[in-house]
Amino acid sequence: MKLVFQREALEEYRDAAAHIAESSAQNSQLFIQRVEAAIAYVLQHPDSNIRGRHGTLRRKVHRQSHWLVYRRLPSDPETIEIIAIAHERRGEEYWEARFRPMEPPATPLK
Incomplete structure (x- = not known):
């Protein structure tokens, strides 16, 4: 794979x-290790x-x-x-746009 x-x-x-590291470098390292394990x-x-x-598909990052x-x-x-490393408070809607095809550019008015 x-x-x-x-x-x-x-x-x-x-x-x-980086956000986690602001309060604890150790917790940031744990976060990285757990994401890598996932x-x-x-x-x-x-x-x-x-x-x-x-x-x-989704996989919960342990703890x-x-x-x-x-x-x-x-x-x-x-x-x-x-596709996303999504905080559990965020719904699917915020990353769904990553699948939508780009809209064609608007036609300029003449």
């Missing part, structure tokens, strides 16, 4: 670790987690308030794409 992160997911990961589990057992919308939201890439089922 290969692993790729959407840019937004990588930013969420970094931001969450990723390792997903790579070993990609289809054994909670199913969500748009063909996604943290975050979820890994991911899918197998439709163009390459051997690649896992991390």
